[in-house]
Amino acid sequence: MAHQTSGPRRLGLLALSLAATAMLAACGNGSDDRPEPVTKDDLVDVLPRAKGGVDVVKWNLPAEPDTLDPANTVTYASGTVVRSLCDTLLTRDPDLALKPNLASYEVVSPTEIVYTIRDDVKFWDGTPLTAEDVAWSLNRMRSSDFVLSFAFINVKSIDVTGPDQVTVSFSEPDELFLNSGPALGVMEKKYSEEHADAIGTPDGGLMCSGPFELESWSPGSSIKLSRNPDYWNAERKPFAETVAFSFVGDATALTQALNAGEIDGAYEIPASAVPALSKSSVGRITFGRSMQGLNLNVARPDGPMSDNDVRQALQRGIDRGALADVIYNGAAEPTYTYVTPTTWPEGQKDAYQKAYDAFVAERKYDVEAAKKLVAKSGYDGETIVLALTAGDDTESRSAQLIQEQAAAIGLTVKLKPLQPLVYDQAGYDAAKRKELGLDLMLSSNFNGAPDPLEPMGFTSLPGQPYNYTDFDDAEATALLTEARQTFDDDQRAEMVIKAQQIIEEDSAVIPLLSTYTTTFLNDRLTGAITSFAYWSMPAMAFIGAAK
Amino acid sequence: MTTVLGACGTIVASSFVIFVALSNAPGDPVAGLLGAKSTDAARAAKRAELGLDDPLLVRYWHWLTDALHGDFGTSVVFRQDVAGLIGPRLETTLLLVALASVLMLAAGISLGVAGGVSRRWRSLVSAAVGLGISVPAFVAAGFLTSVFAVSLGWFPTFGAGVGLLDRIHHLALPAVALSIGYGAYIAQLTSAAVHEESGKEHVETSRGRGISERRILRAHILTNAALPVMTASGLAIAGLVTGAVVVEEAFAIDGIGSLLVKSISSKDYSVVLAVSLVIVTVFVVMTTIIDIAQAFLDPRQRGAVR
Numbered sequence: 103m104a105h106q107t108s109g110p111r112r113l114g115l116l117a118l119s120l121a122a123t124a125m126l127a128a129c130g131n132g133s134d135d136r137p138e139p140v141t142k143d144d145l146v147d148v149l150p151r152a153k154g155g156v157d158v159v160k161w162n163l164p165a166e167p168d169t170l171d172p173a174n175t176v177t178y179a180s181g182t183v184v185r186s187l188c189d190t191l192l193t194r195d196p197d198l199a200l201k202p203n204l205a206s207y208e209v210v211s212p213t214e215i216v217y218t219i220r221d222d223v224k225f226w227d228g229t230p231l232t233a234e235d236v237a238w239s240l241n242r243m244r245s246s247d248f249v250l251s252f253a254f255i256n257v258k259s260i261d262v263t264g265p266d267q268v269t270v271s272f273s274e275p276d277e278l279f280l281n282s283g284p285a286l287g288v289m290e291k292k293y294s295e296e297h298a299d300a301i302g303t304p305d306g307g308l309m310c311s312g313p314f315e316l317e318s319w320s321p322g323s324s325i326k327l328s329r330n331p332d333y334w335n336a337e338r339k340p341f342a343e344t345v346a347f348s349f350v351g352d353a354t355a356l357t358q359a360l361n362a363g364e365i366d367g368a369y370e371i372p373a374s375a376v377p378a379l380s381k382s383s384v385g386r387i388t389f390g391r392s393m394q395g396l397n398l399n400v401a402r403p404d405g406p407m408s409d410n411d412v413r414q415a416l417q418r419g420i421d422r423g424a425l426a427d428v429i430y431n432g433a434a435e436p437t438y439t440y441v442t443p444t445t446w447p448e449g450q451k452d453a454y455q456k457a458y459d460a461f462v463a464e465r466k467y468d469v470e471a472a473k474k475l476v477a478k479s480g481y482d483g484e485t486i487v488l489a490l491t492a493g494d495d496t497e498s499r500s501a502q503l504i505q506e507q508a509a510a511i512g513l514t515v516k517l518k519p520l521q522p523l524v525y526d527q528a529g530y531d532a533a534k535r536k537e538l539g540l541d542l543m544l545s546s547n548f549n550g551a552p553d554p555l556e557p558m559g560f561t562s563l564p565g566q567p568y569n570y571t572d573f574d575d576a577e578a579t580a581l582l583t584e585a586r587q588t589f590d591d592d593q594r595a596e597m598v599i600k601a602q603q604i605i606e607e608d609s610a611v612i613p614l615l616s617t618y619t620t621t622f623l624n625d626r627l628t629g630a631i632t633s634f635a636y637w638s639m640p641a642m643a644f645i646g647a648a649k
Numbered sequence: 650m651t652t653v654l655g656a657c658g659t660i661v662a663s664s665f666v667i668f669v670a671l672s673n674a675p676g677d678p679v680a681g682l683l684g685a686k687s688t689d690a691a692r693a694a695k696r697a698e699l700g701l702d703d704p705l706l707v708r709y710w711h712w713l714t715d716a717l718h719g720d721f722g723t724s725v726v727f728r729q730d731v732a733g734l735i736g737p738r739l740e741t742t743l744l745l746v747a748l749a750s751v752l753m754l755a756a757g758i759s760l761g762v763a764g765g766v767s768r769r770w771r772s773l774v775s776a777a778v779g780l781g782i783s784v785p786a787f788v789a790a791g792f793l794t795s796v797f798a799v800s801l802g803w804f805p806t807f808g809a810g811v812g813l814l815d816r817i818h819h820l821a822l823p824a825v826a827l828s829i830g831y832g833a834y835i836a837q838l839t840s841a842a843v844h845e846e847s848g849k850e851h852v853e854t855s856r857g858r859g860i861s862e863r864r865i866l867r868a869h870i871l872t873n874a875a876l877p878v879m880t881a882s883g884l885a886i887a888g889l890v891t892g893a894v895v896v897e898e899a900f901a902i903d904g905i906g907s908l909l910v911k912s913i914s915s916k917d918y919s920v921v922l923a924v925s926l927v928i929v930t931v932f933v934v935m936t937t938i939i940d941i942a943q944a945f946l947d948p949r950q951r952g953a954v955r
Contacts, residue, residue, distance in 0.1 A: 166911075168726045168727060168915075169727075169728065246687070246688055246690060246691035246694065247691065247694075247695070249683060249687065251687075251691070252687070299728075300728070303727065303728050303729055304727070304729060305729060305733075320737070321727065321729065321734060321737075321738075321903075322737070322738055322903025322907070322908065323808065323809060323903045348807070348808065348901070349901070349903075350807050350901040351898075351901070352898060352899060352901060354791055354899075355794070355806065355807050355899060355900065355901050356901075358794050358795060358798065358799050358806045358807075359806040359807045359901075361799055362798055362799045362802065362805075362806045364805060364806050364807065365807075493914075521675065521676055521914065522676075522681070522914055522915075523675075523676030523677060523678065523680050523681055523914070523915065523916055524675045524676045526676075526677070526680035526681060527676060527677040527680045529680075530680070530687070531677075
C-alpha cells in the first residue's frame with residue numbers, strides 16, 4: 103500500500119504545477135510590442151473619443167446592484183448603471199468640474215438655489231420633463247428611508263416656483279448641497295407613483311430620461327440597457343446600441359473573462375488582478391484620478407490610541423509607498439492628509455498644495471523618528487486592535503503590512519477581521535466599537551464630490567457619524583460651519599485649510615493611500631471616462647468603436 | 650407515511666435551527682440597507698418596518714405560517730418575492746448538479762469497476778482517485794477555465810447561458826470542476842466494493858465451476874457491490890448541491906449557491922431560509938430515496954421502510 107499513498111500525492115503536486123504552468127501560459131500570451139504597464143505618471147481621465155457605433159458593450163460590475171432607485175444609488179455598481187439611465191440635475195466633466203445638466207442653477211441667496219429646468223428633455227415614454235417631476239424626485243429623496251437623504255439635512259423646502267423653475271430653500275446655507283447635484287437622479291413622477299413599491303427593482307423598473315433605457319434586469323445574471331433614440335444631449339448620445347452588465351465579483355474569473363474577450367471592460371478592477379491584466383493581449387488597463395482613499399480611523403476616544411504621540415508615531419511609521427507598490431500594484435499613491443489631493447477643488451489647488459507639502463514632510467516614513475515618538479508616549483505595550491472587513495484580500499494584505507510595520511516601531515497590533523455587516527454596524531455604532539474593543543479601523547472610502555467639506559464634516563464635527571474620537575474643537579467647528587455657508591471658493595478654501603491644520607494635528611484619522619480608478623477596456627473599444635468622474639456621468643454613453 | 654412525516658419534521662426542525670442561528674449571528678441587516686450615513690431614527694424605523702424588534706419565536710411563527718401558505722416572504726435586499734428570486738436560479742443549479750451527477754457517476758463507477766476487477770488498472774485508478782480528491786473544486790475551476798476557456802476558447806468563462814444547449818455549453822466546465830471530488834470518492838468506493846465482492850467465497854466457487862468471468866461480474870459482483878455504491882451516490886448527489894456554492898462563485902454562475910453566499914453576508918433572512926430549506930429538502934429526499942431503494946435491493950431490509 104505504501105507506494106500507492108505516495109503516488110497520488112506526487113500526482114497531486116504534478117497536477118498543481120501543470121495548472122500553474124497552464125495559467126502562466128494563459129496569462130503570458132501578451133507579445134513584446136504591448137505597451138509597458140501603466141504607472142501613476144500616466145494618469146488618464148478619459149480615453150480618445152470613440153470613432154463610431156457598436157452593437158454591444160459588455161461591461162462588468164463589481165457586484166450586482168441591490169437597487170436601481172436613484173435615491174439609493176451609493177455603490178460603485180448601482181452608480182455605474184443608474185447614471186447611464188437617469189439624468190441628474192447637474193453633472194461633472196471628466197476633470198470633475200461641476201456642470202449644468204437637466205438644470206442650470208443660480209445661487210440667488212445663501213439660503214436659496216434656483217434650478218432652471220431644460221425644456222427639451224423627454225422621458226423614455228415620450229412625456230416631457232417638467233419642474234414638477236424634478237421637485238417630486240428631490241422631495242422623495244429627502245425621506246430618511248433613502249440613503250441619499252444625508253445630502254438634504256439643511257434643506258427646508260423644495261418647491262416649483264415657475265413653469266421651468268424649482269427653488270430649494272435651506273434652513274442654513276449649504277454649499278455642499280450644490281455639489282451633491284451630480285448624484286441626484288430625476289424620475290418621472292407619474293410612473294414612479296404608479297410603481298411606488300417596486301421602483302428600481304427587477305419588477306418595477308424605472309422611468310427616466312437618460313441616454314439609455316432599462317431593457318431588462320435578470321436578477322443574478324445581467325442588466326441590459328438599450329440606446330434612447332431621442333436623447334436630448336448631443337454630447338452624450340450613446341455609441342452602443344445595447345449595454346449588457348455582468349456581475350463577476352471574483353478577481354480570477356473576471357481576469358479570465360476579460361482576457362477571453364467575453365467581457366469588454368470594467369471599472370474598479372481589483373488590485374490583485376492588475377499584474378495579469380496589464381500584460382493582456384486583448385485590452386489595456388488605465389489608472390485614473392479618483393476620490394477614493396484608504397485610511398486608518400482611530401475607533402474610540404479612549405484606549406492606547408488616545409495618546410497623540412502614538413498616533414503621530416503611526417503617521418511616521420507606515421511605509422505608504424510600499425503599501426502602494428507591493429499591495430496595490432501601483433494602483434494607488436501615498437496620501438498624507440485625510441482629504442486626498444484629488445478632492446481639492448480645481449481652482450484652489452495651489453493653496454491646498456502648500457498646506458499639504460508641510461504634512462508630507464512632517465509625516466515622511468522614518469522608523470527612527472517613529473520609535474522615538476513611541477518611547478516618548480505613554481504606550482506600555484498594550485495590544486492595539488485593528489478591525490478590517492473580512493474577505494477582502496487587498497485590505498487583509500494591507501492590514502498585515504501595517505501590523506508588521508507597527509511592530510517595527512514597537513507597537514503591538516492585533517488584526518480583527520469582521521464580517522461586512524458587523525463592520526458596517528461598527529462604522530456607525532460607538533457601543534459596538536467598544537464592545538468589540540476596536541482601537542483602529544482600516545477603511546476604504548470615496549467621496550462623491552471634489553469638496554473637502556464632505557469627508558471632513560463626517561469625521562471632525564461633534565456628533566457626526568464618523569467622529570469616533572469625540573473630536574470637538576470650537577475653532578475647527580466654527581471654520582467648517584462657516585465654510586459650508588460660504589459660496590466664494592477662495593474664501594472657503596482658506597477656512598477649510600485652517601480647519602484641516604487643527605484637525606490633522608489631532609490625527610484621529612491616519613491617511614494611507616489615495617487609490618486610483620482602475621479601468622480595463624478591450625482594444626476594440628475606446629472613449630471611456632477613466633477618472634472617478636465616471637461615477638457621476640452616464641459613463642456607458644461614451645464607449646464606442648476604436649476604429 | 651412515517652417516512653414522509655419524518656422528512657417533514659426534519660425540514661421544519663432545520664428551518665427553526667437556521668432561523669435561530671441566523672438571528673443570533675452578529676451583524677445588523679439594517680446596516681447594509683441604509684448605509685453608514687443614515688440616522689439612528691431612520692434605522693429604528695426600518696427595523697420596526699421589517700419586524701426585527703419582535704421576539705424570536707413570534708418572528709419564526711410568522712415566517713412558518715406564511716411559508717406553509719407558500720409565501721416565503723420578500724427579500725429585504727432585492728425587495729423582491731423570494732420565490733421569484735429563487736426559481737430561475739434553482740433551475741440553473743439543478744441543471745448544473747444533474748450534469749455533474751452524470752459525469753460523477755459515469756466516470757466514478759466505470760473507473761471503480763475497472764480498478765476493482767483488474768490488477769493492472771488498480772494502481773492507475775487509485776492514482777486518479779488521489780488526484781481527484783486532492784484538487785479542490787476552485788483550483789480545478791481556475792485550471793479548467795484557463796486551459797479550455799481562455800487558451801483554447803472552447804467554452805465560455807462565466808455565466809449560465811440562455812436556452813438549454815447554450816446552458817449546457819456554459820455549465821460543462823463547472824460541472825467537471827464540481828464532479829471531480831465526489832467522482833473520485835465514488836470511484837474509490839466502487840473499486841473497494843468490487844474488489845471485496847470478487848474475493849468472496851461464492852465468487853471463487855463460481856470460478857471453480859467454470860462460469861465465465863463476464864457472467865460472474867454481472868450476476869454476483871456488480872449486483873452485490875451496487876448497494877454501497879448506490880447509497881454513496883445518493884449522498885454524493887446531495888453533496889453536489891452544497892458543493893455548487895463554491896463552483897458557482899468561481900464561474901460567476903447565478904445559481905442558488907451564489908445567492909446563498911450573498912444573502913448570508915447581507916443577513917437577508919427570508920432568502921437564506923428558503924435556500925437552506927431547498928438544500929435540506931434535497932438531502933432529505935435523497936436519503937429517503939436511498940432507504941426505499943435499499944429495501945428493494947436487499948431482501949433483509951424489506952419491511953423496514955413502511
